[in-house]
Amino acid sequence: MIFKLLVFGVVVFIVYTLFFKSNRGTVEQPKKRKKKKLDSDTMVECTNCSVFVSETEAIIKDGKFYCSKECAGLK
Ligand SMILES: [Zn+2]
Numbered sequence: 001m002i003f004k005l006l007v008f009g010v011v012v013f014i015v016y017t018l019f020f021k022s023n024r025g026t027v028e029q030p031k032k033r034k035k036k037k038l039d040s041d042t043m044v045e046c047t048n049c050s051v052f053v054s055e056t057e058a059i060i061k062d063g064k065f066y067c068s069k070e071c072a073g074l075k
Helices: 002-039
Strands: 043-045 052-054 059-061 064-066
Touching: none
Parallel strands: none
Antiparallel strands: 043 052, 059 064
8 A cells, every 4th residue: 555655646746747847848938038039139240350249239341240440440
């Protein structure tokens, strides 16, 4: 009888763990969506020094992206 109770307890524990994990999974989804919103600001690589800057802050010269005026040769 004790063995059967142990097996029943393990089964309940596994089912509870799976249910708990699936709940956490649904909770984590909104966080991922927030990260995607942050990534919407596209990062571009500087042609001169390979530093990554956001597209809104990058300097575009001759169709290439630069991190600063110095790298773009616009001192
Ligand atoms: Zn640069």
